[in-house]
Amino acid sequence: MKTHPKKEIRIICELPLAGRMRAHLDRAPISGYTLLPVIGGKGSEGAWSREGLVGDAGQMVIFLIILDEAELQAVLADLYAVITNQIGIITIADVEVVRPDRF
Amino acid sequence: MKTHPKKEIRIICELPLAGRMRAHLDRAPISGYTLLPVIGGKGSEGAWSREGLVGDAGQMVIFLIILDEAELQAVLADLYAVITNQIGIITIADVEVVRPDRF
Amino acid sequence: MKTHPKKEIRIICELPLAGRMRAHLDRAPISGYTLLPVIGGKGSEGAWSREGLVGDAGQMVIFLIILDEAELQAVLADLYAVITNQIGIITIADVEVVRPDRF
Amino acid sequence: MLQLAAANLLSPPVLFFVLGFAGSLAGSKLTLPEAVAKTLSLYLMLSIGFKGGVAVAGHGLTGEMFAAIGAGVVLSALLPVAAFALLGLMSPLSRVDRAAVAAHYGSISIVTFVAASETLRSLGVDFDGYMVAIAAIMETPAILVALYLAGSNRPRQEGESLFGEVLLNSSVVVLTGAFVIGAITGEKGMAEISPFIVDPFKGILCLFLLDMGAVAARGIANGSRFLNPGLIVFGAVMPALSASAALAIAWLTGMPAGNAAILMTLAASASYIAVPAAMRLALPEANPAIYLTLSLGITFPINLVIGIPAYLALARWILP
Amino acid sequence: MLQLAAANLLSPPVLFFVLGFAGSLAGSKLTLPEAVAKTLSLYLMLSIGFKGGVAVAGHGLTGEMFAAIGAGVVLSALLPVAAFALLGLMSPLSRVDRAAVAAHYGSISIVTFVAASETLRSLGVDFDGYMVAIAAIMETPAILVALYLAGSNRPRQEGESLFGEVLLNSSVVVLTGAFVIGAITGEKGMAEISPFIVDPFKGILCLFLLDMGAVAARGIANGSRFLNPGLIVFGAVMPALSASAALAIAWLTGMPAGNAAILMTLAASASYIAVPAAMRLALPEANPAIYLTLSLGITFPINLVIGIPAYLALARWILP
Amino acid sequence: MLQLAAANLLSPPVLFFVLGFAGSLAGSKLTLPEAVAKTLSLYLMLSIGFKGGVAVAGHGLTGEMFAAIGAGVVLSALLPVAAFALLGLMSPLSRVDRAAVAAHYGSISIVTFVAASETLRSLGVDFDGYMVAIAAIMETPAILVALYLAGSNRPRQEGESLFGEVLLNSSVVVLTGAFVIGAITGEKGMAEISPFIVDPFKGILCLFLLDMGAVAARGIANGSRFLNPGLIVFGAVMPALSASAALAIAWLTGMPAGNAAILMTLAASASYIAVPAAMRLALPEANPAIYLTLSLGITFPINLVIGIPAYLALARWILP
Ligand SMILES: Nc1ncnc2c1ncn2[C@@H]1O[C@H](COP(=O)(O)O)[C@@H](O)[C@H]1O
Ligand SMILES: Nc1ncnc2c1ncn2[C@@H]1O[C@H](COP(=O)(O)O)[C@@H](O)[C@H]1O
Ligand SMILES: Nc1ncnc2c1ncn2[C@@H]1O[C@H](COP(=O)(O)O)[C@@H](O)[C@H]1O
Ligand code: NA
Ligand code: NA
Ligand code: NA
Secondary structure: OOOEEEEEEEEEEEHHHHHHHHHHHHHOOOOOEEEEEOOEEEEOOEEEEOOOOOOOOOOEEEEEEEEOHHHHHHHHHHHHHHHOOOOEEEEEEEEEEOOHHHO | OOOEEEEEEEEEEEHHHHHHHHHHHHHOOOOOEEEEEOOEEEEOOEEEEOOOOOOOOOOEEEEEEEEOHHHHHHHHHHHHHHHOOOOEEEEEEEEEEOOHHHO | OOOEEEEEEEEEEEHHHHHHHHHHHHHOOOOOEEEEEOOEEEEOOEEEEOOOOOOOOOOEEEEEEEEOHHHHHHHHHHHHHHHOOOOEEEEEEEEEEOOHHHO | OHHHHHHHHOOHHHHHHHHHHHHHHHOOOOOOOHHHHHHHHHHHHHHHHHHHHHHHHOOOOOHHHHHHHHHHHHHHHHHHHHHHHHHHHHOOOOHHHHHHHHHHHHOOOHHHHHHHHHHHHHHOOOOOOOHHHHHHHHOOHHHHHHHHHOOOOOOHHHHHHHHHHHHOOHHHHHHHHHHHHHHHHHHHHHHHHHHHHOOOHHHHHHHHHHHHHHHHHHHHHHHHHHOOHHHHHHHHHHHHHHHHHHHHHHHHOOOOHHHHHHHHHHHHOOOOOHHHHHHHHHOOOOOHHHHHHHHHHHHHHHHHHHHHHHHHHHHHHHOO | OHHHHHHHHOOHHHHHHHHHHHHHHHOOOOOOOHHHHHHHHHHHHHHHHHHHHHHHHOOOOOHHHHHHHHHHHHHHHHHHHHHHHHHHHHOOOOHHHHHHHHHHHHOOOHHHHHHHHHHHHHHOOOOOOOHHHHHHHHOOHHHHHHHHHOOOOOOHHHHHHHHHHHHOOHHHHHHHHHHHHHHHHHHHHHHHHHHHHOOOHHHHHHHHHHHHHHHHHHHHHHHHHHOOHHHHHHHHHHHHHHHHHHHHHHHHOOOOHHHHHHHHHHHHOOOOOHHHHHHHHHOOOOOHHHHHHHHHHHHHHHHHHHHHHHHHHHHHHHOO | OHHHHHHHHOOHHHHHHHHHHHHHHHOOOOOOOHHHHHHHHHHHHHHHHHHHHHHHHOOOOOHHHHHHHHHHHHHHHHHHHHHHHHHHHHOOOOHHHHHHHHHHHHOOOHHHHHHHHHHHHHHOOOOOOOHHHHHHHHOOHHHHHHHHHOOOOOOHHHHHHHHHHHHOOHHHHHHHHHHHHHHHHHHHHHHHHHHHHOOOHHHHHHHHHHHHHHHHHHHHHHHHHHOOHHHHHHHHHHHHHHHHHHHHHHHHOOOOHHHHHHHHHHHHOOOOOHHHHHHHHHOOOOOHHHHHHHHHHHHHHHHHHHHHHHHHHHHHHHOO
C-alpha cells in the first residue's frame, strides 16, 4: 500500500478559544480537522485539571489538522495569529496517509 | 537510553465501526492497541460533536497501534479494508520506542 | 514561519501511577506537560475499557511532553524508571515548534 | 384537539425542548455532556420498561396483548416498505439512502414514546403496560426489511452478526430487561424504587428534552444542506401516514384509544439510537446526515409538538 | 447574627463545601467528573430559574420588580468601577488584570445565589421570584464596563461577537429560559416536575458544593503564588463593599429585607463561569490564575461561610 | 433461609445486577459512562456515610461502638493473613500475587455493604449507624498487612506516601466526611437532604448494580484465563470463611444480629476501588487481572446473590 507524505498540525489551546479557532479553520484550505479532549496539564501558569470544572476557562482542547505541505505555511500563520496572545502550543509533525487526495 | 524505530498507525474511525476494527486488530500481528476519545471535528460531511449524543452514530474514536515496520504493510492493508467504505482517516508516523521486543 | 525541531515523549501509563509520574515531571527540566484521556485498549494482559469503572486501577492516561533534544536522554531515563515495573508504553517522536524558547 | 395541542405545547417537557432548539439555533451550547445524555437515555428506558412490567405483572399474558404485539410487528415490517416507496416518489435519493431512511421510520423512538405516555398520563388516558414491550419489539425488524430493500448482498455472516448487534443494543436490552424485572417484582418492587424511577421522571425528561432540542437544532444546522424540499416534506408526511396505518390496525384489532394513541406514536416515530448505528455498519454508503437530520431534526420535533396530541385526538375520535 | 452564622456554618451544604475544601487541601481528589459538575450546575440553574418563574407567574410585572431590575443594572455597572479603583489602591496589578478582576466582581455567582436562597428558605425569610431574573440580568453588563476600563481598543466586530457569546452562555440561557418556562407553566408545571427540581435540590447542592470546595482548594494551591496580600485582602473586602452598596440601593428603593439580602449576595458574589471564559477571549493578556483564584478560592468561600448570614442579618437590621 | 435467599434474589437491585451481568456476557454494552459510574459510587458513599452519622448523632460514643470498631480492626488485620495462607494451599500463585489478593479480601467493598444494609432495612432488621464507620475503618489496614506479607522491602518513604494516598482515597474521605457531617447536623440535616440521599437511594443502587454486573461480566470474560480452579474456589470459599470469623467475633463481643450480619458482610466482601489502585502502586509485580477478577467477578456476585441472605440467616440463628 503506497503512502504519501503530509503534515500534521496539532494545536493545544484554551477551550474558550475553540470557537474562534473553528472559525479560522472553516476558512482554511484544509479538508477538515479533529478535536481531541485534554484532561489536564502543567505549564508556565501552573498545573490544571478538567476535573470538577463547570466553566470553559481553565480547560484545553486539541485541534488536529492533516494537510498538504504546500498549504502548511499559510495555515500555520493564520492559526498562529489566533493563539498568539493566548495560552497554547502548536506542533508540526510528518505523517503518511493512504489517500492523499482527501486532504 | 537506546531507542528503536517503530511505526505508528493512527485510525480515526466511526464509533459504530469500533467493534469490527477490534475484531481485525485481535487477529493482527501486533502486541496491542490503544483507544482514544474524540470530541468533535469537521470533514466532508460537515461538523460534528460528541456533546449531547445518545447513540453511537455520529461519534468517532481513535485507534493507536505501534508496530514493527515489517508488519506495517500487512496490517495497514487489513485495517484499510475495514474502513474503506466508512468515514475515517488513517495516518502513519515514525516513532521510537525503548523496549523494541514489546511490539 | 520558521519552525524548530523538538522531541515529543508520549507515555501511556496506568492511572494509579499518574501521581508519581507528575512528581517526577515536576522535577524534570521541561516547560510543562499535557495529560490526555484513554478510553480503552488491549495489551499483554487483555482488553480493557474505562467504561463503567469506578476505581483508578485498570485505567490509563497519556502524558505528552515536548522538550529539547538536549534534555531527552535525562528525562527519558528518569521517567522510564517510574514505569519500568508497571504497565505502560513510552514512545518518542520528532516534532517542530514555532516558539522554540518556550520548551 | 386544538386545546389538546395547546396543553401539549405549553407543558414543561415540550417547552424545554423548544428552549434547547431555539437556544441552539441562536448559538448557545445547550447540549448535555455525552456521558450524561447517555445516562439519562438509559434512565428513561429503565424507568418505562420497569413501569410497563409492573403494570403487566398482575394481568398475565392476554389475547389482547398478543394482538397488539402482532400489530406492532406488522407495522414495523410494512412501514419501511411504505417509506421506501414514498421516498422514491418524493426525492431523487439513491436506493441505499432510501432504504436507510426507511429503516429509521419503520423502527421507533423511545423518547417520543415516553413523551406520549406522559401526555396520556397527565390527561388521565389509560393505556396498557405491555405497550412498552411492543416498543421494544418494533425497534429491530425494520432494519432487516430495509437491508432487503437496499438489495444488500453482503456475506451472510456479517448480516447475522449485525442482527445480534442490534438486538443487543443497550437500549433494547435495558428496556426489555427492566420490563421483565418489573413484571417479576411487581408492585412490591415498584414501591421500593418509585422515588427514583417514577417521581423525578418528568423533570428528568425535561432535562433530556433540553438536550434533544439542542441536538436536533444542531443537526438541522449541519445537515440541512443534504436535505431537499421533497425530503423535508417526507419527514413531515411520513409520520402522518404511519400513524394512520397504525390507527387502521388499531381499529381492526379493537384496541382501546389509549393503546391506539401509543401505537400511532410508535409508528409515527423514527429511530435515532439503534438504527443509525446499525446503518453505519450495514449500509455504510448511505449518507448519515440525511437520515439523522430527518429523524432527529424534522420528525422528532413534529411528533413531539403536534403529532402526539393529534394522534390522541384521532384515536379518541375514531375508536370507541 | 452569631447564631445565624453558626446555623449557616453547620448546615449540610456548607459542611460539604468544607469537606471538599479541607479534603482537597489534605491531598484527596474530591472533584466530580467534569461532565457531572457541568450537569449539576445546569440543574441548579434550571431549577432556580423555573422556581423563580413560577413564583412570578401569578403576580405579573410590578413596579417593584422594575425597581429591583434597575437596582441590579446599576450595581453591575458601578461595582466593576469600584473594584477597579480599589484594586488600583491595593495591588500593583496591570490595568488589564485589574479590569478582568473587576468584571468578575461586577458580575454574579449563581451558586452563591442558590446558597443564599436556601438559607433564606430554611429560615422562613421570603423573597420574590423575580430576584432570579435580576441574577440573570447582572451576569453580563460588568463585562462591557470592564472592557471599557481596560481601555480595550479591539476591532468592533470581535467585541460584538463577544457580547453575543456571553449573552448566549448556556448558564444565562438556561436560567432565563427556565424562568420563562416557569412563568408560562406556573403552579401546574411545578406540580409535575417539583419531585425533580425542588425535592432533591438541597441534596444535589451538597454534592455540587463538595466539588466546588475541592476546586476552590485546588485553585488556591495552584494559584496562590499569583496572589499577594493586597489581592487577598481585596477578595475579602470587596464583597463587603459591594454588599453595602446593594444595601444602600435596597434602602433607597424600599426593598423588603429578603430581596435585599439576595441583592446584597448577588453584588458580593463574583462570577466563576461566564466571565472567566469571556475574559480569556476579550482580555487574553490578563492572567487567569489571578481572577479565578480570587473569585473561586477567596470570595466564594467567604460569601458562603460568613457572607450570606451577615448580609441577611444586616438587611433585617437596617430595613423594615 | 431459603425464603430469605429467594426474596433477595428477586429484589430489584439483585435483578438489575443479573441483567447487567447476563446482558454483558451475551455481548451487550450495559456499562455506564465512567463519569457517571464514579459519581454514583460517590453518591452511595455520601448517602450511607451521612445516614450512619445521623443515626449515631443521638447516641454519642458507646462501649458497644468501640467493641465493634475493635472487632473490625482485628478482622481486617487477620483476614489478609488467612487469605494469604489459604491461597498458598489452593493455588500456585507467586508470593506477591497472594499478598495482593489478600489485601483485597482483608479490606471491604462498600457496595456490598450498601446492598446488605438495604436487605436488612427491607426485612426490618435493625443495625447501628456506626457500622458505617467500621466499614470506613476496615478499608485500609489490610493493605499494610499485605505489604508485610509480600515481604516488601521498598524504601520507607514510598510506603508512607502510599499510606497517605490510601487514607485519602476519595471513597474513604467521602464516607468518613459524610458520616461526620451527618453526626453534626443530625435529624435536622437529614430532613433537609433526605429527598436526595434517602428516597431515590434504592433506585440509584439498581442503576449502579446494572453497571457493576456489566463490569463483573466483562472482568470475567477478559480475566478468566488468569484464574485457575483453585483460585475460583478461593473466591467462593474465602467469603464464607471471613464471614464465619466475623460471626465468631460478633458472638464473643455480644453483638446484636443486625450488626453481626453487617460485620460478616464486610468481612466477606473484597475491595474493588481503593485496594486495587493501592496494589498497582505498592505491588506492581502482582497481576491486576487476578485480583480484580476474583474480587469483582467472583466474590462480589456471590456475596450479593447468596452471601448476604446467608450471613443474615446465620447471624439470626446463632446470636440472640
Ligand atoms: N513542554 C510541554 N509539553 C507538553 N505540553 C505542554 C508543555 N508545556 C506546556 N504544555 C501545555 O500547554 C499548556 C499551557 O502552557 P503554558 O503556555 O506554558 O502556560 C499547559 O497547561 C500544558 O497543558
Ligand atoms: N484534514 C483533516 N485533518 C484532521 N482530521 C480530519 C481531516 N479531515 C477529516 N478529518 C476527520 O475525519 C472525519 C471524517 O472526515 P470525512 O471523511 O472528510 O467526512 C471528520 O469528521 C474529522 O474528524
Ligand atoms: N502495540 C501497541 N500499540 C498501541 N498501544 C499498545 C500496544 N501494546 C499495548 N498497548 C497499550 O498499552 C497497554 C498495556 O499493554 P501491555 O504492557 O502489553 O499490557 C494496553 O492496554 C494498550 O492500551
Ligand atoms: Na416508526
Ligand atoms: Na458581584
Ligand atoms: Na473483607
